[in-house]
Amino acid sequence: MSFKFAIPPLTSSRENHRGPFPCEVMEIKMSHSKDLTIVFSITGPGADQPPRNLFIIDAETGWLCVTQPLDREKQAKYTLYVHSVFVGGSQADPPMEIDILVIDQNDNKPVFMQNPFLGSVPEASKIGFEFMKVVATDADEPGNMNSEIRYKILSQDPPLPNKNMFSINPVTGATEPNSPDWTTSYKIVAGDDQGMFSVSSVAHKLDGIITTVKPLDFEKQCEHLLLVTVENDVPFSTPLLTSTATVKVSVKDENEAPVFQPRERKISRPEDLTAGRGVVLHLHNDIVTSIMLCPRYEIGSDPAGWLMINEQTGLSTVKSSMDRESGFVQHGKYTALILAVDDDDLPATGTGTLVVEVEDVNDHPPTIRKTAIAVCNQDPVPVLLPVLDGDGPGFSAPFSVELLDPDHDDWTAG
Secondary structure, eight states: OOOOBOSOSEEEEETTOOOOSSEEEEEOOBTTOTTSOEEEEEESBTTTBSSTTSEEEOTTTOEEEEOSOOOTTTOSEEEEEEEEEETTSOEEEEEEEEEEEEEOOSOOOOEESSSSOOOOOOTTOOTTOOOEEOOEEOOSOTTSGGGOOOOOOOOOSSOOSOSOOEEEOTTTOEEEEOOOSSOEEEEEEESOTTOOEEEEEOTTSSSEEEEESSOOOTTTOSEEEEEEEEEESSOOSSOOOOEEEEEEEEOOOOOOOOEESSSEEEEEEETTOOTTOEEEEOOEEOOOOSSOOOOEEEEEEOTTOOEEEOTTTOEEEESSOOOTTSTTOBTTEEEEEEEEEOOSSSOOEEEEEEEEEEEOOSOOOOEESOOOOOOOSSSOOOOOOOEEOOSOTTSSSSOOOOOSOTTOTTOOOO
16 A cells, blocks of 8 residues: 655745744645554754754644744745654655745845945936936845835935935935925824834825834833824925824734743753652743733653653653663753743743753663684684673773683683
């Protein structure tokens, strides 16, 4: 019977996802696998290679998850390999390559390619004469709306013969002398000391659009009162009062994930720590919100199945002795993921990393790998018996070797 992966080779996940984590990306399935149990695993950069544990997979259900926010500007695509084996060890299907594309978010501001730009224009140039172009770049995905750039002239020095002698094509960045008298400019003159907002005119230069330029934080300030002014781009011929408006911005509260303190906890414990013994007490800071929430602790990733955790206190304990010589221990360290999940209707999850430096103990006896030797009694030569010990330095070599039968004086060991 043939078993094949029933999954698309290409999927996507948006950058800057706010959780909860781990966040499901896709479900791995096998055709004709209902009657047989299959165990899934993944390899590749982002799984068992740096950045490690960015992606994890549920060995039983096949759900592929991401454990923390992605950044498209750091890496736009990840290539992983999905492995499947039947319970018992035989391979169900050759590994399958999966490409995960990181969906772009508008998280980069435009940057001018030089400063200043230098140009020149002949005197008495006609209105509409294009004489220079300014260019800016945006690190967001090319060809995406997030990387589209619009240009605007903010000031002119000197403001003679009037302060609006030039205009700029908002799309191409090209500069034309003179601009219409009916276009408007908006400005926030009070209530935005931290520079959280900006205001700009839409294409027809009449309506003003207020946007955020920095993330808002309900816990720091739940309401903003902005004083906005509007003026014509060209000065009035007679003095007129500036029109103003007060804009009230209410920040909507959102449930935010608990934060582990520290995010990565490094500890040392002996490998023969008995079952039930405490490993470490995990701590977190709840971000203060308008809703009181009580998080519970869970084990997010425990490859060897050595740990358990108290849901209320966050105390991790061992449920079976650890083994420093296990394949799950890399360079003497064992890594697990701990989750703190609040009890909101849409729970938010915080992720912490536990790194246990597994201390070696003398739990492996030396073993003579060669148990049978042949020696000629007429022309004897020394025989080397290789000795191996699974323990680390301090509990292995050098060894003391002796004969079990001391009555035969013709034999020596050293």
